[in-house]
Each structure stands twice: as structure tokens, then as C-alpha cells.
Amino acid sequence: MKLTGRVAIVTGAGRGLGLAYARALGAAGAAVVCNDADEASAAAAAAGIEAAGGRAVAEPGAVGPSEVAETLVKRAVAAFGRLDALVTNAGVLRDRILWRMTDDEFDEVVAVHLRGTFTCVRAAVRQLRAQGDGGRIVTVGSPAGQRGNPGQTNYAAAKAAIVGMTRTWALECARDRITVNAVVPVAATAMTATIPAFAPHVTAWRDRGVPLPDWLRTGEGFGTAEDAAGLVVFLASAASGGITGQAIGIGGDRLTLWTHPAETVAAHRGGGWDGDGIAAVWEPLFGAAVQPVGIPAPREPRP
Secondary structure, X not given: OOOOOOEEEEEOOOOHHHHHHHHHHHHOOOEEEEOOOOHHHHHHHHHHHHHOOOEEEEOOOOOOOHHHHHHHHHHHHHHHOOOOEEEEOOOOOOOEOHXXXXXXXXXXXXXXXXXXXXXXXXXXXXXXXXXXXXXXXXEEOOHHHHHOOOOEHHHHHHHHHHHHHHXXXXXXXXXXXXXXXXXEEOEOOOOHHHOOOOHHHHHHHHHHOXXXXXXXXXXXXXXXXXXXXXXXXXHOOHHHOOOOOOEEEEEOOEEEEEOOOOOOOOOOOOOOOOHHHHHHHHHHHHHHHOOOOOOOOOOOOOO
């Protein structure tokens, strides 16, 4: 899949998934603006793309403020003449159980993930609309935002909101032929290395080069950051022009499409419902359809 002549911005491109996205876009022929809060990491990402024969520039800055978002778009236009795609990957974790989470821990995660996505997408869409020939927005969700995860009030809230914004933007941007989709990646990164169920496998792969087991790659859809990059390339390409407003999962050997929230059971009662009426019908009508919460822990098949 070729992206020759296209220009993309990737936030949080200095490491992990963001670096994999930036490298894959560059390898496909796109010119890439590599953003990261760490200046050295952004510079290294851009240098790596150029060393591999691609085109890239670094533009460091912590996303969230409007000024950073606008600077990223201006840099893309100044360096490469236009903008075609934005990948809003930047994020941080400040995990803590609800009753111990501080205001600052909540605000920092929401500022980077949620506000950072909003300001960067707003700046990019303004540029894409001015150019008048469509474009691609790729936001980044998480299974935690889809299902919840203990210790991640801030992160899960931000990621759920990002998918909600993605659906709204898909509607708002359709007339301008700008697609907006969310990827929901699962990969071995510094973030997932903190999850006890994944930690031994991430450590073995990272430190000793031990391949991730097939049951994890296929059954759990858990792979490397590079495994997730192909979806971003596809969503940045002309081939995805008819796809918008979707939350698409990727990880290991598995590609998935997340459903949008939908009513699964409905009941009606003339005159409306009171507490006693709901109690009477809840178990027989709704009990079997109650939705699970949380991310299922990976389970290695027994011999």
C-alpha cells in the first residue's frame, strides 16, 4: 500500500505504538511529522525514518494545548506543503484505584489523551477543510475505554470519550470527505508491561527476544507494536475512503470491529415505570442480557 505524496502527523511518535505507526507510514511513502513530548525521542524517530529512505521532521511538544496542535499542522505544511492524515497516539498513564487517585493524576491523563486528541484533530480538520480534498483522521482508543479496567478511571474515561468524539466527527466531517476512525490496539509496550497477566510475556520478548506465543497472538489478539501499524497505514490510505466512524481493533494476528453501544433488550409499560415495576421485570427480561465489564485476563490453553 503506497502513501507516496501524502503527509501525516503522528503524536507520541517517540516510542511504542506511535513509533511503529510513524515508521510504517514513512515506509509506505508518506512524509511524517514526528511529535513527542520528549525532544530527543521525536528527533530519533524522524532520523530513523529518513535513514530508511523516507521523509520526516521532528516537532516536539506535549499535546493538549491548542498552540501545540496548531504548531504541528503548521510544521507539516511548512515542511511538506500540505497535510493528509493525523494519528493522535500521544498518551500517558497515571494508574491508581479510584479512592486514591488525585485530581492531578486525573487531569493529566485527560489533558493529554482527551484534550490532546481534541485540539490536534480540530487543528488538522481546519487545514484539511481549507485544502478541500479530503483527509484521514485516526484516533486511538483502548479496550479499557470499551470495557473498563480497575485502576484506570482517568485513562478509561478519556479513551471512551475519544471513541465518542470519533463518531461525532465522522458525521461532522463527512461532507468534506474527511474520514475519522478509532483504532483500538493491543500490543506489547511499556504500558501493557505493567499489566500482570501480560508482563512475563512482554518482558521475555523485550529483554530476551522470545517470540510472543501463538495463543497470545491469536487467542488474545496481543502482539507487537509493529503488528498494529498496518491498520494505521490502511486508514491513512485512499483504500479506506468509504470507512468512517468506526472503532477497529488490532493486535497480534487478530483484526476486529467493535460494535457501537446499542439497546439489547427493551420492555414497555403503559403509564411508565416505577421502582416496583422495574424490580418485577428485571431478572426475567433483562438478567440474561446484563453486559460484562472489564478486560478478560488472558488464559494460556492447558495442554
